[in-house]
Amino acid sequence: AKEQGRNNLCFYRKRMTRQAAQRRDMETRLRQALDQGEFALVYQPQIDDRNGRIRGVEALLRWHHPRRGLVYPAEFIPIAEETGLIRTLGEWVLRESCRQLRTWRHAQLPNLRMAVNISGQQFKQPDFLTVVDRALREADFDPARLELEMELTETVLLHNVETTLRNLRGLKERGISLAIDDFGTGYSSLSYLKDFPIDRIKIDRSFVGEISHGGNAAAIVGTIIAMARSLGLAVIAEGVETAQQVEFLRQRDCFDMQGYYFARPMPAAVLERYLQNIQTG
Ligand code: C2E
Ligand code: CA
Ligand code: CA
Ligand code: CA
Numbered sequence: 001a002k003e004q005g006r007n008n009l010c011f012y013r014k015r016m017t018r019q020a021a022q023r024r025d026m027e028t029r030l031r032q033a034l035d036q037g038e039f040a041l042v043y044q045p046q047i048d049d050r051n052g053r054i055r056g057v058e059a060l061l062r063w064h065h066p067r068r069g070l071v072y073p074a075e076f077i078p079i080a081e082e083t084g085l086i087r088t089l090g091e092w093v094l095r096e097s098c099r100q101l102r103t104w105r106h107a108q109l110p111n112l113r114m115a116v117n118i119s120g121q122q123f124k125q126p127d128f129l130t131v132v133d134r135a136l137r138e139a140d141f142d143p144a145r146l147e148l149e150m151e152l153t154e155t156v157l158l159h160n161v162e163t164t165l166r167n168l169r170g171l172k173e174r175g176i177s178l179a180i181d182d183f184g185t186g187y188s189s190l191s192y193l194k195d196f197p198i199d200r201i202k203i204d205r206s207f208v209g210e211i212s213h214g215g216n217a218a219a220i221v222g223t224i225i226a227m228a229r230s231l232g233l234a235v236i237a238e239g240v241e242t243a244q245q246v247e248f249l250r251q252r253d254c255f256d257m258q259g260y261y262f263a264r265p266m267p268a269a270v271l272e273r274y275l276q277n278i279q280t281g
Contacts, residue, residue, distance in 0.1 A: 057112060057271065058265075061089075081119055081121050087131075095138065113177075115148075116148055118149065124160040148171065152189070178198050179198070198233060201235045202238055209239055218248065240260075
């Protein structure tokens with residue numbers, strides 16, 4: 001048994017080394033990808049269901065790998081976060097989304113809101129506000145049009161909470177909006193709604209997708225909506241895919257929706273054509 005254990009350990013070590021090597025390769029590859037312009041943003045509309053208008057878009061990151069083709073963030077964001085590369089990548093996302101919003105504003109496209117995902121790793125950086133200011137300097141739009149989506153993760157809540165809080169307050173001073181992403185999952189706790197200067201709660205699609213399945217999801221979604229309202233927070237449901245889900249949300253006066261039922265994420269040029277066919281507000 002002892003021999004067996006040693007073999008297992010040896011195997012384990014080898015595997016760890018291989019994984020570490022793969023991770024390093026991936027980090028190098030991601031850095032190159034950034035330098036070579038292989039990243040792009042796609043934009044998914046956020047609808048006001050009362051009038052069918054597009055209130056805003058969420059910027060979502062894509063990697064166009066020269067050989068593998070389209071790579072989704074689930075494959076590379078975790079590695080970017082572990083290696084710290086998310087700070088550089090995240091800054092690129094922020095600048096690119098601000099640049100895009102500025103272009104749309106100048107093209108007389110209506111007053112869209114731009115929602116940008118920010119990793120906890122970025123929020124806890126002492127120079128985060130400097131990064132934001134750099135992006136805003138080129139922006140030339142009302143900072144209230146910019147909404148940062150933050151997930152309440154271990155990184156945000158258990159380490160550098162002071163720095164995170166200072167950064168969040170700095171965002172508010174600049175007039176930038178703040179949304180809690182994936183609400184109801186992970187470390188979401190009600191006390192943060194009190195401590196953090198939040199404007200909006202985003203209900204995670206894992207709950208929205210289960211609304212009609214007869215489990216607890218419907219009750220949870222209903223409760224989150226009611227809670228948001230009583231706290232004076234805006235609320236948006238993500239991952240809306242069916243008419244049934246739309247109806248459920250409508251009945252609870254949650255009219256801000258995002259999901260495949262309305263539109264998929266799309267490249268800027270496609271979104272522009274899409275917007276031209278739809279009245280926005
Ligand atoms: P998220 O912030 O929860 O974003 C929503 C995800 O759900 C997106 O996946 C979106 O394409 C997908 N989605 C939207 N509507 C529907 C629907 O009706 N049904 C289903 N099944 N899915 C829907 P995506 O683009 O693959 O992004 C995955 C995650 O990667 C995001 O989850 C976010 O956490 C992260 N991510 C994406 N872009 C960025 C970024 O620029 N920075 C950071 N830090 N994270 C990002
Ligand atoms: Ca998000
Ligand atoms: Ca997210
Ligand atoms: Ca989500």
